[in-house]
Each structure stands twice: as C-alpha cells, then as structure tokens.
Amino acid sequence: MFQGLNVFKAAHAMATHAGQRQTLVAQNIANADTPGYKAQDIRPFAEVFDGDAASGMRARRVGHLNAPDSAGNLPTFQSESPTDPNGNSVSVELELMKGVEIKREHDRAIAIYKSSLSVLRTSLGRV
Template sequence: MDPIHLFDLAAKQARWLSRSQATIAGNVSNANTPGYHAQTVQPFAEVLDQTQLGLLSTNVNHLNLTPAEQQAVAVKDQDPWETTDSGNTVSLENELIKAGDVQHDFAMNTNIVKAFHNMLMQSVKT
C-alpha cells in the first residue's frame, strides 16, 4: 500500500504547532524580563511553500520529480506591539490570542485526521 501523505502533512503541522506553542509559552514566561524580545515562528503556510511535494510516477512517460528537504521551522523576533520602559516587547494580549489560535488549529488538525482515519476504515471494511 502506498504511503498516505495526509497523515504526514498532519504530523508536520502538529510539530509546527508544538513549536509555536513552546515559543508562545517562552514569551509569556519572559513577560517581565527586562530587555527580552518576543519571538514568533515562521507561519505554517510559509513552511508549506518551502516544501515541494513529489509526484508519483505511475507510467514511464510521466516526469520523475524528487521532493525537496523539509525546511526547519525558523524562530525569529516578532514585531513588537509595544515596548515597555525595560525594553521588553512581550504583549500578553497578543500571546493569548496566538495561544487560542494554536489551540484551535490543534483541534482542527485532530478532527481532520480522525475523519480521514474513519473514511479509510470504512473503505477497508467494504
């Protein structure tokens, strides 16, 4: 049986979401650290843009393309909403919004994988 790329893609997104959640947690834990600059991860859409999916050649007349290596998720300083007198650029409101978005994306990722798994199980049973 050929590999199912949807599960691989969902796993990559889950790893990206984990890294994003860890970065948000680091920002929140350093909210009172003087001179700390808030960090953010590269958006998942950009990670996908850097990844080329390979095509499966089922006929000798098809083009044979090889997939590119997955780029690492880059962590960079984010543009500050505000900077305190101590030089800290963490905005707790911004971090809480991002944490909510990550939670929503985790739930959506899980639901898609569950639905696809159920669809596969139904196709195997029939």
Template sequence: MAAADIPIFSMLRDRMRWHQDRQKLLAENVANAETPGYRARDLRSPSFDELVQGNAGSGIGTLRTNERHITGSVQGGSRFQVRRDTGVVTTPDGNRVNLEDEMLKVAQNQMDYQAVTGLYQRSLGLIRTALGKR
C-alpha cells in the same frame, strides 16, 4: 502501504508538530513577559513552496527517476524557522512581550491544532470505512 506512508498523513503530522513547537515558543513568551530585555519569538508558518521543495518539516521532496533529471536542493537547519522581535511595543526595560497579543496567538494556535487533529481523525475514519473496519 502503512498509514504513515500516505502523504496527507505526513503533512498533517508535520502541521501538528509545527503547532506544538509554536505553542512552546508562545508559552516561553508568556512566561518571560516580565523579563527585562526579552524579545518575543514566534514560528513562521511554512509556505507552500517550502513544502514542495522539502525545506519545512519532512515536506514533499522531489524524486529523481532519471540521471538526466535536475536534483532538488534541500537546505539544512532547524525544522521550522523562528521569527524574532515579533513584539511591536518595547517597555522601558527592553521587554517586547504583549500579553494580550500572545494570548490571542495561543488561542488561535489551539483552534488550528484542533482543526488539524480533527482532519487527521476524519481521514483515518475514511480509510477504516474504505477497508470495512467500521
């Protein structure tokens, strides 16, 4: 079994992809802070139910082992759901980007990404130790 097939690694990779995609959106928000009519966007964090049903990222899908079992439904669309109009205050030109809030989100996103990558590295280290490769 390859390390890529272990469920915890696929979930951590999906979470890292989510943080990368969120960072791109937050950077767009900061870059368009002076653009008239621009509305801030953010990614909605996948819920546990979506992960179990396989609707967020690769997720955890259901396996049908018997023809009498009920099949799970997986919805199509983008990998992660984008929330629009996250800004609360609107400037006279219609812009809804608050730089302070966006920078706080960027910092929090960076810390969360570092935590996920740390978990990924530690998990790989545990597997290497178990295999005697350390």
C-alpha cells in the same frame, strides 16, 4: 502499503508545528517581565507549507536543504512589536490570542487525522 499517505504526514506536520509554536508562546508569556526579552515566534503553518510548495523542493531528511535540525526546531524570528521601557517586547494579550489561534490549528490537525483515519477504516470495511 499505507505508510506513505500524505494526508497523515500533513496532519502530523500541522500538529507538530502547532506544538512548537505553542512552546514559543509559552516562553514569551513566561518572560513577559524579563528586561530586554524579545518575543519570538515562527511563521504560521500555511506560510511554511505554501513556501515549500512554491519552490518545488522539499527537505526529505535532516541536513537536506534547509531542513530543521534533529530536534525538529523551525527557524524563529523576533517580534517587531513595540517594546516597554525595559526593552521587553512581549504583549501578554497578543500572546494569549496567538495561543487560541494555535489551539485551533492543533484541533484542525487532529480533526484531519481522525477524518482520514475514518475514511481509511471505511474503505477497508471496518467501522
């Protein structure tokens, strides 16, 4: 009955996106001294969500349209930031700022989930 509530799906998607983006930021920081390494990132969730809503088409399963693969990986892009003399484009300061932004996105997703769960419980008469 309550399996198709979009607010829970959106909160899950936000949290999953934040986790995937945090993984890339951690990889960037880990490779900050690797010669030739290019910093990677994925588009922010708002851009991904707006892009899906504007087209009117959504991937409903793996392999449908341009759906992420079975691991749930989103397409990455390489940062266009200036490179060091060794060809590395990672700026640790920028990556740390991205990490803070991502934490806020994840906290927002959890807050949405908890608030929606609270509303659902209240509507069922449970507190």
